[in-house]
Amino acid sequence: AQTVTQSQPEMSVQEAETVTLSCTYDTSESDYYLFWYKQPPSRQMILVIRQEAYKQQNATENRFSVNFQKAAKSFSLKISDSQLGDAAMYFCAFTIYFGNEKLTFGTGTRLTIIP
Amino acid sequence: ETGVTQSPTHLIKTRGQQVTLRCSSQSGHNTVSWYQQALGQGPQFIFQYYREEENGRGNFPPRFSGLQFPNYSSELNVNALELDDSALYLCASSFHGVETQYFGPGTRLLVL
Numbered sequence: 255a256q257t258v259t260q261s262q263p264e265m266s267v268q269e270a271e272t273v274t275l276s277c278t279y280d281t282s283e284s285d286y287y288l289f290w291y292k293q294p295p296s297r298q299m300i301l302v303i304r305q306e307a308y309k310q311q312n313a314t315e316n317r318f319s320v321n322f323q324k325a326a327k328s329f330s331l332k333i334s335d336s337q338l339g340d341a342a343m344y345f346c347a348f349t350i351y352f353g354n355e356k357l358t359f360g361t362g363t364r365l366t367i368i369p
Numbered sequence: 370e371t372g373v374t375q376s377p378t379h380l381i382k383t384r385g386q387q388v389t390l391r392c393s394s395q396s397g398h399n400t401v402s403w404y405q406q407a408l409g410q411g412p413q414f415i416f417q418y419y420r421e422e423e424n425g426r427g428n429f430p431p432r433f434s435g436l437q438f439p440n441y442s443s444e445l446n447v448n449a450l451e452l453d454d455s456a457l458y459l460c461a462s463s464f465h466g467v468e469t470q471y472f473g474p475g476t477r478l479l480v481l
Contacts, residue, residue: 258411287468297457299412299472345411355468356402356425357461359411 256281258348260360263268267336268368274321275331275363277346278352286350288322288329289357296340305329341367371396373462373473381479382450390445390476392460400424400465401443403435406457406475418443419465447478455480 257280267273279288290302305313305322312320317337321330333340346360374393382388394401400419404412418437430463432448441462447454457477461470 289469291472296474297477299459299461300472301469301471304469332427349468351466351468355400355463355465355470356414356417356427357404357412357470358414361409361411 256283256286256348256350256358258331258346258360260346261343261361262363263345264363264364264366266366266368267333269336269338271336272332272334273365275333275344275346275365277329277331277360279327279329279346279348281327281348281350283350286304286348288320289314289347290318290320290331291345291359293339293345299345303331308319336367337368338367338369341365373460373471375458375460375473375476377476378474379477379479381481383481384452386450386480387446387448388478390447390458390460390478392462392473394441394443394460394462395471397470398462398464399441400463401441402461402463402470402477403443403445404459404461405429406459408456412459415445426427450480452480453477454473464470477479 286307288305292300317334343362347357402417403415404410416426421437436444457475460473463470
């Protein structure tokens with residue numbers, strides 16, 4: 255069974271600064287996908303970034319980037335130039351593909367942006 | 370492009386009742402997954418529907434059931450509601466074989 259662990263229940267960062275959210279996972283699979291989703295108070299889960307395990311290059315989406323360490327089973331999210339709109343719960347998620355694209359989520363990290 | 374929609378947004382039921390939640394998938398998507406998110410937790414996979422059939426199920430009892438329709442929309446039915454069923458229910462759509470799922474706004478269910 256796959257598990258995803260987010261060890262930081264809460265994080266805070268000053269506006270315009272950089273913050274890193276941690277995620278580790280456990281799997282015996284070699285081919286899988288990792289995601290970061292953002293859930294603001296509106297509740298809608300929004301895809302932030304995704305990483306394919308077979309790619310060595312870390313994914314980047316504007317101010318969001320990941321540090322994917324496959325051997326260490328680590329997948330951290332870095333948010334640069336933090337903005338007030340980044341305040342939300344952030345969930346790390348994992349899936350393997352075998353015809354059932356079930357997502358396994360961590361427990362989330364609540365990110366607060368300090369003006 | 371139309372995103373994932375869910376109805377209703379909120380629902381209050383009493384223990385023992387039955388409830389139906391609805392989801393319309395994003396245009397171009399043929400697969401729908403349902404998740405239960407208890408307060409303060411990450412979402413838990415309930416089941417997935419593809420080609421109108423269940424295509425994988427999480428650790429949920431049979432009183433959680435679903436349907437997918439020819440237009441790829443889906444329903445989640447929960448019978449004999451229990452207090453612990455109170456949660457946010459999220460629907461996500463995707464294209465089968467493509468792993469990225471896109472979520473709807475959710476339905477908040479409260480069981481009294």
